[in-house]
Amino acid sequence: MVARTRKQLRRHNIRAKKRLGQNFLLDKGILAQLAAAAELSLTDTVLEIGPGSGNLTVELARRAGAVIAVETDRDLEPVLAANLSEFDNIQVIWGDFLEQSLESLWQLAPTGLDGERKVVANLPYYITSPVLIKLLTAASHRPRLAVILVQLEVAERLVAEPGTKAYGSLSVLTQYFTCPELVLKVPPTAFFPRPKVWSAAIRLRFRDQPAVKVQDEEFFFKVVRAAFGHRRKTLLNSLHYDLGERIAKEDIATALSRASIDDKRRGETLNIEEFALLTTALTELLR
Numbered sequence: 128m129v130a131r132t133r134k135q136l137r138r139h140n141i142r143a144k145k146r147l148g149q150n151f152l153l154d155k156g157i158l159a160q161l162a163a164a165a166e167l168s169l170t171d172t173v174l175e176i177g178p179g180s181g182n183l184t185v186e187l188a189r190r191a192g193a194v195i196a197v198e199t200d201r202d203l204e205p206v207l208a209a210n211l212s213e214f215d216n217i218q219v220i221w222g223d224f225l226e227q228s229l230e231s232l233w234q235l236a237p238t239g240l241d242g243e244r245k246v247v248a249n250l251p252y253y254i255t256s257p258v259l260i261k262l263l264t265a266a267s268h269r270p271r272l273a274v275i276l277v278q279l280e281v282a283e284r285l286v287a288e289p290g291t292k293a294y295g296s297l298s299v300l301t302q303y304f305t306c307p308e309l310v311l312k313v314p315p316t317a318f319f320p321r322p323k324v325w326s327a328a329i330r331l332r333f334r335d336q337p338a339v340k341v342q343d344e345e346f347f348f349k350v351v352r353a354a355f356g357h358r359r360k361t362l363l364n365s366l367h368y369d370l371g372e373r374i375a376k377e378d379i380a381t382a383l384s385r386a387s388i389d390d391k392r393r394g395e396t397l398n399i400e401e402f403a404l405l406t407t408a409l410t411e412l413l414r
């Protein structure tokens with residue numbers, strides 16, 4: 128596969144574009160493991176972000192009912208067309224995934240396909256966070272499950288526990304909407320060209336209900352971001368720094384006390400339940 132993909136790219140005069148995060152995954156075993164991690168059935172619809180030369184797309188098309196693949200780089204068209212020619216269940220949409228409506232993409236699935244909606248992607252590193260945020264906050268257009276290959280360091284952030292260095296607002300956002308698992312670590316040697324760092328596949332199982340109940344989701348994430356915004360400040364000072372315009376420092380202290388959270392703690396030690404309690408206490412004071 129390595130030789131074939133490299134030959135195809137050369138034949139079409141295509142060079143991997145760094146600015147589009149083009150590191151093609153060429154290890155057949157790892158491609159199969161990624162597709163298997165999505166637990167696909169022939170009634171599922173898969174959305175692939177960035178099919179590249181189509182090596183992962185093919186693995187997905189073999190296991191799913193339909194694959195909708197969104198690729199921004201039209202130069203890849205001849206390679207993709209050649210590699211996908213034997214499948215009639217793949218649709219390639221040319222464009223920037225971040226500008227697409229998820230609702231419209233899901234609607235491309237053939238009617239009657241009544242399995243689950245899943246996302247599988249070997250993501251370009253430069254759009255990892257916006258893609259994750261788009262999927263997590265897509266309300267009724269969220270997938271049921273996503274398997275995403277990201278930098279190992281990012282994968283560790285998504286599954287991080289409170290009190291660890293990797294724990295941050297992206298960990299809380301991810302764990303609020305999904306149960307994340309790190310399923311596979313992938314060395315640079317699996318790609319062409321080779322990236323500088325290791326990657327990891329993360330599986331996100333989307334929850335039916337968020338992990339905790341909050342009245343105002345937007346405010347909840349504001350509180351979370353404020354708590355992580357200034358890692359060297361105490362929680363009270365960090366929250367005051369970002370929310371001070373709306374809430375007086377004494378009120379923040381009262382909310383922390385009502386939520387039974389010591390105001391000298393650091394934001395990164397709070398678990399998701401404590402963030403929810405704190406948000407509720409702050410909301411009550413704002414009424």
Ligand code: SAM
Pocket residue numbers: 147148149150151152153176177178179180181182183184197198199200222223224225248249250251252254
């Ligand atoms: N899926 C292929 C594989 O596993 O070998 C390619 C993965 S490569 C890391 C990322 C792919 O995403 C590239 O083909 C790149 O052109 C495409 N891409 C980059 N930015 C994109 C965007 N905003 N929307 C859709 N595709 C994008």
